[in-house]
Amino acid sequence: MASVSATSLRFQPSFNLPTTTTQASYRSSGIVSLGWTRRSFPCLRSSRFRICAVQAQPETVQKVCEIVREQLALPAESELTPETKFSALGADSLDTVEIVMSLEEAFDINVEEEGSENITTVQEAADLIEKLVQEKGGAS
Incomplete structure (x- = not known):
């Protein structure tokens, strides 16, 4: 788990997971959790995640x-x-x-x-x- 100070989160994997269910959730506490239902975890080195961490005044x-x-x-x-x-x-x-x-x-x-x-x-x-x-x- 990672701590993020943001009000919006965009999860855009750059890889296709046709047989895998991917989910991302953001809670108001600032905790971001990512999960896959497949037993193997995709290689993060080949993946790109974009997190928008701009919070409006x-x-x-x-x-x-x-x-x-x-x-x-x-x-x-x-x-x-x-x-x-x-x-x-x-x-x-x-x-x-x-x-x-x-x-x-x-x-x-x-x-x-x-x-x-x-x-x-x-x-x-x-x-x-x-x-x-x-x-x-x-x-x-």
């Missing part, structure tokens, strides 16, 4: 909530949490695209299409924004 989460409220015409008193799913608020795919476009404008970032497909919650959006802002700052 509370200000970023708050700004995302404001933008989501505005784009979906939600009342100011509507409760949004980092775990709130856009679909639970009645957003369809077009609404999500408009939310992403507003986030790009507000934070002066560019979200690639593959990144925007993974945004389903306020926290995922905020984490991606923090990551892109950090990358942009490092590239300057």
